[in-house]
Amino acid sequence: MKHRIAVLGTALLATTALTATTLNAETLRWARAAEALTLDPHSQNEGPTTTLMHQVYEPLVLNDMSGAMVPTLATSWEPSADNPNVWVFQIREGVTFHGGEAFDASDVVFSLNRAMQETSNFKELLSGVVDVRAVGDYTVEVETDGPNPLLPNNLTNIMMMDEGWSTENGSAEVQDYASGEDTFAARNVNGTGPFTLESRTPDTETVLSQNVTYWGMDEYPMDITRIEFTPIQNPATRLAAFLGGEVDFIQDVPVQDLERVEAADGIGLLSGPQNRVIFFGMNVGDADLTLDDVEGENPLANPLVRQAMNMAINREAIQQVVMRGQSAPAGVLSPPPVNGWTAELDEYPAYDVAAAQALMAEAGYPDGFTIQLDCPNDRYVNDEAICQAAVGMFAQLGINVNLSALPRAQHFPLIANLETDFYLLGWGVPTYDAEYIFNFLYHGRAEGRGSWNGTRFDNPEMNEMIVSLTSNTDLDARNQTIAELFAMAEEELIYLPIHNQILNWGISDTWSAEVDADDQVLFKYFELN
Numbered sequence: 001m002k003h004r005i006a007v008l009g010t011a012l013l014a015t016t017a018l019t020a021t022t023l024n025a026e027t028l029r030w031a032r033a034a035e036a037l038t039l040d041p042h043s044q045n046e047g048p049t050t051t052l053m054h055q056v057y058e059p060l061v062l063n064d065m066s067g068a069m070v071p072t073l074a075t076s077w078e079p080s081a082d083n084p085n086v087w088v089f090q091i092r093e094g095v096t097f098h099g100g101e102a103f104d105a106s107d108v109v110f111s112l113n114r115a116m117q118e119t120s121n122f123k124e125l126l127s128g129v130v131d132v133r134a135v136g137d138y139t140v141e142v143e144t145d146g147p148n149p150l151l152p153n154n155l156t157n158i159m160m161m162d163e164g165w166s167t168e169n170g171s172a173e174v175q176d177y178a179s180g181e182d183t184f185a186a187r188n189v190n191g192t193g194p195f196t197l198e199s200r201t202p203d204t205e206t207v208l209s210q211n212v213t214y215w216g217m218d219e220y221p222m223d224i225t226r227i228e229f230t231p232i233q234n235p236a237t238r239l240a241a242f243l244g245g246e247v248d249f250i251q252d253v254p255v256q257d258l259e260r261v262e263a264a265d266g267i268g269l270l271s272g273p274q275n276r277v278i279f280f281g282m283n284v285g286d287a288d289l290t291l292d293d294v295e296g297e298n299p300l301a302n303p304l305v306r307q308a309m310n311m312a313i314n315r316e317a318i319q320q321v322v323m324r325g326q327s328a329p330a331g332v333l334s335p336p337p338v339n340g341w342t343a344e345l346d347e348y349p350a351y352d353v354a355a356a357q358a359l360m361a362e363a364g365y366p367d368g369f370t371i372q373l374d375c376p377n378d379r380y381v382n383d384e385a386i387c388q389a390a391v392g393m394f395a396q397l398g399i400n401v402n403l404s405a406l407p408r409a410q411h412f413p414l415i416a417n418l419e420t421d422f423y424l425l426g427w428g429v430p431t432y433d434a435e436y437i438f439n440f441l442y443h444g445r446a447e448g449r450g451s452w453n454g455t456r457f458d459n460p461e462m463n464e465m466i467v468s469l470t471s472n473t474d475l476d477a478r479n480q481t482i483a484e485l486f487a488m489a490e491e492e493l494i495y496l497p498i499h500n501q502i503l504n505w506g507i508s509d510t511w512s513a514e515v516d517a518d519d520q521v522l523f524k525y526f527e528l529n
Contacts, residue, residue, distance in 0.1 A: 026223065026224060026225040026226065026528070027224075027225065027226040027227075027228065028224045028226070028227050028228070028248050028249060028511065028523065028526065029227075029228045029230070029246065029247040029248045029249070030227055030228065030229045030230070030247065030248070030249045030250075030251075030521075030523075031229070031230045031231070031232045031238055031241060031242070031247040031249070031250045031251075032048065032231065032232070032238075032250060032251040032252055033231065033232065033233050033235070033238065033251075033252050033378050033379070034047075034048035034231060034233075034378050034379055034408060035048065035202060035203050035231035035409075036048055036049040036051075036052040036053075036206070037049045037177065037408070037409055037412075038175055038177055038186045039052075039053075039056075039185065039186055039187060039188065039189055039197075039200075040171070040174060040175040040177075040183060040185040040186045041053045041057045041159035041161065041185075041191075042111075042114055042115045042117070042120045042121070042122055042158070042159070042161075042174045043119070043120065043121060043174055043175040043177045043186065044121050044177055044412075045121035045122050045157070045452075046121070046379075046408075046412065047379075047428065047518075047519055047520070048379075050157050050520065051519070051520055051521055052206070052229070053157075053159055053191075054157075054193070054520060054521075054522055055193055055194065055195045055208055055227065055522075055523055056098075056189045056191045056193040056195055056196065056197055056208065057159035057160065057161070057189070057191035057192070057193050058072050058073050058159060058160060058191060058192050058193050059072055059073065059155055059156055059157060059158050059159055059160065060072060060073050060074035060077070060089055060091075060108065060152075060155050060158075060160065061074055061077065061152050061155050061156055062156055062522075063156045063430060063518065063520070064522065064525065065513070065514045065515075065516040065520075065521075065522055065525050066514060066516075067337075067432075067516075067517060067518070069152065069153070069156065071092075072092075073091065073092050073095065073103065073108075073160050073192065074089040074090060074091055074092065075090050075091070075092050076089070076090045077089045077090070077152050079147070080141065083143070084147045084473075085143055085144050085145070085146060085147055085148075086141050086142065086143045086144075087141070087142045087144075087148070087151050087152070088139065088140070088141055089108070089139070089140045089141075089142065090138060090139060091103075091104065091105050091108060091137075091138040091139065091140060092138075092215065093138050094215060095192050095215045096192070096213060096215075097162045097165065097190050097191060097192055098189065098190050098191060098192070098193075098196045098197075098211060099162070099165060099190045101162045101164060101165060101190075103160065103162070103192055104134075104137050104138060105134035105135075105136065105137055105138055105139060105140045106134055106163055107160055107161065107162055107163050108132070108134070108140045108160060109132045109133065109134050109140060110161065110163035110166070110172075111158070111159065111160045111161045111163075112126060112129070112132045112142065112158065113132055114161065114166070114172065114173075114174060115158050115174075116129060116448070117173065117174045118448075119173070119174040119175065119176040119177075119178075120174045121177075121451060122157070122158050123448045123451070124436075124439045124440050124443075124448060124449050124450075124451060125154040125155070125157075125158060125431075125436075125439075126154065126158070126448075127439065127447065127448045127449050127467075127470065128144040128145050128146065128148050128151075128467075128470040128471060129142060129143070129144055129145075129151075130143050130144060130145050131143040144470070144471065145470075145471060146470065146471025147471050147473045148470055148471055149473055150431060150433055150435060150470070153430075153431040153432070153433065154431055154436075156430055156431075157430055159191065160191070160192060161185075161190070161191070162190050165190045166185065169184040169185070169188070170183065170184055171183050171184045171185035177413070177416075178412075178413045178416035178417055180413075187200075192214075192215070193211065193214070194210065194211055194214045194216060194220070194222060194523070194524040195208035195209060195210060195211055195224075195227060195523070195524075196208065196209050196210075196211050198226075203231060204230070204231075205228065205229065205230050206228075206229040207226070207227070207228055207229070208226070208227040208229070209225070209226055210222065210224065210225040210226065216524065220524040220525060221524070221525060221526065221527045221528075222524055223511075223526060223527055223528040224523050224524075224526055227523060230247065232247075233377075233378045233407075235252075235254040235257075236254070238250055238252070238254070239253070239254055239257050239260075239261075242261070242267065242506050243260070243261070243264060243267070245266070245508075248507070248508040248510060248511060249505070249506065249507050249508065249511065249513075249521075250505065250506045251503075251505055251519065251521065252381060252504070252505075253269065253504040253505065253506045255323055255324040255325075255326040255381060255382065255504065256324055258324070258326070258504060261506050266508065266509050267506060267507065267508055267509060268506075268507060268509060269504060269505065269506060269507075270503070270504075270505040270506075270507055270513065270514075270515040271502065271503060271504050271505070271515065272502070272503050272515045272517060273328065273335075273336070273500065273501075273502055273503070273517065274335070274428070274500065274501040274502060274503045274517055274518075274519055275335045275337055275338070275428050275429055275430070275432070275517040275518050275519075276335060276380075276426050276427065276428040276500065276501045276519070277330050277332075277333050277334065277335055277426065277427055277497055277498075277499070277500055277501075278327075278330075278380055278383075278386065278424070278425075278426045278497075278498045278499055278500075278501060279330075279333055279424075279425060279426070279427070279495045279496055279497045279498055280309075280373075280390070280422065280423065280424055280425075280495065280496040280498070281415070281422070281423050281424075281425055281454050281455050281494070281495050282300040282306065282309075282421070282422055282455055282494060282495070282496070283298065283300055283420070283421040283422065283454070283455060283456055284298070284300050284301050284306070284455050284456060284457050284492075284494050285301070285455060285456025285457055285458065286298055286301075286421075286456055287301075289371065289421045290421060291371060291372035291402075291421055292369055292370055292371045292372075292421065293369055293370040293371075294365075294369045299363075299365055299369050299371075300371075300421065300422070302363045302364075302365075303492075303493065304359045304360070304362055304363035305359070305360065305363045305365060306493045306494075306496070307349075307356075307359055307493060308356040308357070308359035308360045308363070308397055309356070309394060309397070309399070309496060310348075310349055310493060310496050311349045311350070311351065311352050311353075311355055311356040311359070312351070312353060312356045312393050312394055312396060312397050313351070313390060313393055313496060313498065314351040314393055315329035315330075315348060315351070315498060315499060316329060316351070317351075317389070318386060318389055318390075318498060318499065319499060321389070322382050322385045322386055322389050323381065323382060323386075323499070323502075326381065326501075326502040326504065327381075327498075327499035327500065327501060327502060328499055328500040328502070329348060329498070329499050330346055330348065330497040330498065330499050330500050331345065331346045331347050331348030331349075331497055332345040332346050332486065332489075332490070332497055333427060333437055333441065333489070333495055333497055334346075334429065334434055334437055334486075335428070335429060335500050336500070337429075337432055337517065338429045338432050338433065338434055338436075338437070339432060339433045339434055339479070339482070340433070340434030340437075340479065340482040340483070340486060341434070345486055345490070348497065353396045353397070356396075356397055357396075357397055357398075360397050360398065365398070366398070367398050368397055368398020368399045368400065369398070369399060369400070370399075370400040370401075370402065371399065371400075371401060371402070371421060371422050372401070372402045372403075372404055372420075372421065372422060373387055373390070373391065373401045373402070373403050373404065373422045373423070373424070374404050374406070374411060374414050374420040374422065374423040374424070375387035375403060375404065375405045375406075375411070375423070375424045376405070376406065376407065376408040376411040376412075376424065377405040377406065377407060378407050378408055379408040379411070379426065380424075380426045380501065381501055381502075383405075383424060383426075384405045386424065386498065387403055387405065387424055388403065390498075391403050401422075411423075414454075415452065415454035416451070416452075416454075418454060418456065420454060423454060425452070425454075426501070427440075427441065427452075428518055428519070430518055430520075434469075434482045434485070434486070435466070435469040435470065435482070438462070438466040438469070438482075438485055438489075439466055439469075440452045440453065441453050441495070442457065442459075442462060442466065442485070442489060442494075443462070443463050443466045443467075444457070444458030444459070444460075444463055445458070446458075446463075447463075447467070449463075449466070449467075455494045455495070457492065457494045459488070459492070461488075462485060462488055462489075465481055465484065465485055466485065468481060469481060469482065503515055503516075503517070503519055509529060510528065510529055511526050511527065511528065511529060512526070512527045512528075512529055513525065513526045513527070
């Protein structure tokens with residue numbers, strides 16, 4: 001959606017900041033709640049980090065802001081005529097990295113192999129790849145362990161790095177973020193993207209400058225010459241900066257302030273459903289939990305307890321009170337645009353405390369138990385408030401929840417290191433296919449899969465079915481497997497879906513843009529009004 005354009009002739013731009021924006025319109029000042037966790041493009045597969053990476057690095061193929069797949073560093077891709085297990089990518093010629101190095105097939109081979117390393121958060125997307133090879137300066141073949149119709153879809157967030165720069169600076173290996181490792185690539189950038197890194201003070205400010213040698217200067221608007229990014233976690237402070245003209249674009253307008261933004265002069269809203277589900281994950285695999293008061297057993301391993309907790313979540317109340325209507329209650333870990341989603345799957349149980357209490361008693365926990373809930377406080381819309389609301393809902397079952405809310409930089413490693421028994425997480429699906437959900441969230445932690453599965457759930461039958469999705473080219477049979485996997489997932493109930501988010505971006509009338517369902521801002525598409 002294009003944002004509304006105020007009639008500037010009648011608008012009174014009363015602040016110096018707004019006037020400065022008009023005079024220096026090519027600089028865009030951007031704020032959001034969350035900071036990028038790292039600059040290593042293969043380390044962390046999570047939204048705010050990937051968004052920043054898209055400004056300075058590039059993938060072979062890209063989902064543009066309308067969701068369409070478009071050529072980027074690859075100009076074309078197709079299955080090999082000689083081998084159905086091979087995809088052939090023609091690489092764009094004449095591209096240089098920010099440091100002046102030429103981009104060619106060898107960099108693609110290096111980057112894809114790097115993204116398959118154990119410490120990479122993107123390895124699941126390449127789990128079926130058995131070989132990546134250059135067959136010319138600008139031709140790359142990617143061989144998989146069977147025909148893989150989704151391979152190009154899986155490449156849209158996997159960035160290309162310069163092999164020489166990475167090797168010379170000790171960054172051939174992906175940063176191990178979960179263990180706290182710091183590397184040169186985590187602090188420095190050398191990409192082919194539309195913007196270069198001018199300066200960065202983590203958690204304070206990152207400044208990007210237009211890459212004047214960018215190959216796409218004539219293919220994209222490229223109206224922005226400078227980006228000043230400031231993470232502002234506090235919603236009130238972030239909104240005040242936007243309303244006061246100190247920033248031009250924010251990705252997360254607080255839901256309680258949407259009407260104020262709509263009524264203000266000189267700014268507007270971009271809104272739309274997001275490709276993301278918010279949910280609770282539970283440790284269902286360990287024999288005993290670390291942070292509970294039940295000795296010698298795991299109450300979350302009992303399916304009756306999980307069913308009771310699912311029924312105790314009042315999704316409509318969260319939608320109305322916490323989210324101010326800016327969410328869609330969900331019953332499955334898949335947003336509606338994703339292949340495999342159905343309305344029937346998305347049905348969720350009615351809020352029924354009495355029935356849930358009966359299930360708790362049947363499970364052997366009539367008086368409940370105590371457990372810790374780990375929640376981020378700077379990643380999703382009203383994430384901590386969602387957890388606070390859920391604490392009260394679970395209390396009606398006698399489940400005493402101790403809430404620990406941390407910045408996502410500390411929260412995500414808890415999941416990666418299996419140090420949480422009960423946690424909030426959100427999941428988007430950039431491939432728009434359910435295989436992405438099952439590969440990351442349901443497959444056991446083995447074979448380069450399951451890196452975001454913090455539940456300790458590991459079902460060999462499901463694992464085998466998940467792997468089969470990668471190479472099944474029979475669309476009907478593949479969709480049947482997806483339907484069976486969703487049925488098994490609903491039966492296991494290792495996750496408790498809450499809702500799908502709705503995006504609300506705030507933008508100055510100086511700029512025009514299109515809201516992206518993946519919340520992936522691509523500033524090269526922004527246009528100056």
